[in-house]
Amino acid sequence: MPDYDIITVGGGLGGASIAKAMAERGAPVLIIEREAKFKDRVRGEWLAPWGVAEARDLGIYETLISDCGYHPTGWHTRLAGNSIGARDLATTTTSAVHPMTFFHPSAQEALIDVAEKAGAEVRTGVRVVAVQPGATQSVTLEGNGPSESLTARLVIGADGRGSMVRNWGGFESKEDSDQQWLAGILIENTAAPMDYSVAVFNPFASRIALMFPQGDGRARFYFGARSNEPGMSGDREVPRFIEESRKTGMPGEYFEGATPAGPLATFSGADSWVDHPYRDGVALIGDAAAQSDQTWGQGMALTLRDARILRDALVSNDEWDAAGHAYAEEHDRQFRDLHTAESWFTSIFMEPGPEADARRAKALPQVAMDQTRIPDIFFSGPRSAPVDEAARRRFFGEE
Numbered sequence: 001m002p003d004y005d006i007i008t009v010g011g012g013l014g015g016a017s018i019a020k021a022m023a024e025r026g027a028p029v030l031i032i033e034r035e036a037k038f039k040d041r042v043r044g045e046w047l048a049p050w051g052v053a054e055a056r057d058l059g060i061y062e063t064l065i066s067d068c069g070y071h072p073t074g075w076h077t078r079l080a081g082n083s084i085g086a087r088d089l090a091t092t093t094t095s096a097v098h099p100m101t102f103f104h105p106s107a108q109e110a111l112i113d114v115a116e117k118a119g120a121e122v123r124t125g126v127r128v129v130a131v132q133p134g135a136t137q138s139v140t141l142e143g144n145g146p147s148e149s150l151t152a153r154l155v156i157g158a159d160g161r162g163s164m165v166r167n168w169g170g171f172e173s174k175e176d177s178d179q180q181w182l183a184g185i186l187i188e189n190t191a192a193p194m195d196y197s198v199a200v201f202n203p204f205a206s207r208i209a210l211m212f213p214q215g216d217g218r219a220r221f222y223f224g225a226r227s228n229e230p231g232m233s234g235d236r237e238v239p240r241f242i243e244e245s246r247k248t249g250m251p252g253e254y255f256e257g258a259t260p261a262g263p264l265a266t267f268s269g270a271d272s273w274v275d276h277p278y279r280d281g282v283a284l285i286g287d288a289a290a291q292s293d294q295t296w297g298q299g300m301a302l303t304l305r306d307a308r309i310l311r312d313a314l315v316s317n318d319e320w321d322a323a324g325h326a327y328a329e330e331h332d333r334q335f336r337d338l339h340t341a342e343s344w345f346t347s348i349f350m351e352p353g354p355e356a357d358a359r360r361a362k363a364l365p366q367v368a369m370d371q372t373r374i375p376d377i378f379f380s381g382p383r384s385a386p387v388d389e390a391a392r393r394r395f396f397g398e399e
């Protein structure tokens with residue numbers, strides 16, 4: 001008999017959500033999380049409407065909204081210096097809910113607590129150093145004492161960017177070329193509006209600036225540029241972050257009198273993923289399965305969708321090997337659509353050069369007049385509408 005039904009390597013959004021979902025159905029579950037206390041690593045803090053719908057399905061919405069969640073009700077887009085209007089995402093997406101923002105470490109705390117309350121055993125401050133796939137998977141961990149090996153029917157790699165479970169499980173990683181980066185910082189005492197998010201695209205300069213309010217004068221700001229430009233990290237670079245955001249079109253008054261409330265850090269936007277994230281009793285979810293370009297803000301929603309799809313597969317089939325494969329097939333379908341749509345967005349909004357400028361000159365005036373030309377996948381989620389040649393032609397203004 002294995003020690004547990006499930007061991008999750010990592011207790012972030014993905015690990016805690018699947019652990020809670022399976023523990024409350026009576027499965028013995030262990031979460032192993034290396035951090036003793038979560039801190040600001042500059043991660044996602046805007047959960048797309050389709051991710052909020054997944055949070056509801058997983059039964060974690062109430063926890064998030066009561067502990068740390070905030071609902072900005074509007075979405076404002078500025079394109080090449082012009083406002084293309086405001087949007088109420090709750091009434092115009094298939095998910096029919098507002099997006100949610102939160103301080104990421106608070107969401108991690110809240111979810112790991114709720115998983116524990118649902119019956120999962122939680123070990124924090126302990127690091128997994130090896131996973132051995134096989135007839136009964138084993139996980140080796142190291143904390144303060146001697147190393148220990150534990151077995152499980154299913155090991156779930158929810159260990160985020162740079163996942164080691166990918167390697168230990170024998171998965172082959174794939175990666176896009178490094179084209180752009182995103183820097184982020186939490187700001188407090190900002191004069192930015194607290195009731196709507198702001199997305200500023202400056203495609204002819206290959207720049208993007210984003211503001212996601214969290215209430216009480218706090219907001220997460222991001223700025224993105226191409227990878228041939230130097231990224232921004234550390235306190236000394238905060239003035240450059242603010243200046244570049246302002247030059248891109250983020251209103252300068254949002255930063256007047258405001259103060260940083262966390263680190264400034266930059267991350268490559270290159271997607272990195274595995275095809276079919278299940279094999280030999282090891283499943284990967286969240287960033288461990290597919291790390292999507294954070295410029296487009298989809299990682300957390302995809303992580304929650306992974307958790308929900310894996311839960312549904314495991315509860316509907318006692319043969320967990322077959323359930324693992326079913327999860328992996330569905331995950332691949334979802335990620336394929338997101339990955340394709342991301343490449344279209346990069347091509348229109350971020351790619352430099354005369355060919356890209358010509359593409360934009362055709363697409364953007366039509367998009368500005370009719371926003372339904374923009375594929376709604378980033379708000380409504382993969383599988384909400386086809387991501388096919390017809391959708392591409394409409395977005396690129398070719399019909």
Ligand SMILES: Cc1cc2nc3c(=O)[nH]c(=O)nc-3n(C[C@H](O)[C@H](O)[C@H](O)COP(=O)(O)OP(=O)(O)OC[C@H]3O[C@@H](n4cnc5c(N)ncnc54)[C@H](O)[C@@H]3O)c2cc1C
Nearest residue numbers: 010012013014034043044128159160286287294297299300
């Ligand atoms: C700058 C930036 C901005 C982003 N913005 C957005 C956004 O606006 N919206 C959005 O949806 N997404 C965004 N994302 C992506 C989002 O943050 C991730 O997709 C999401 O956090 C993935 O969750 P996860 O649970 O898979 O991984 P993580 O949140 O990284 O959790 C993994 C956990 O595993 C633990 N761990 C790792 N290795 C081990 C080990 N060996 N042993 C034990 N524990 C281990 C880690 O400590 C961590 O707690 C952004 C990402 C970045 C970098």
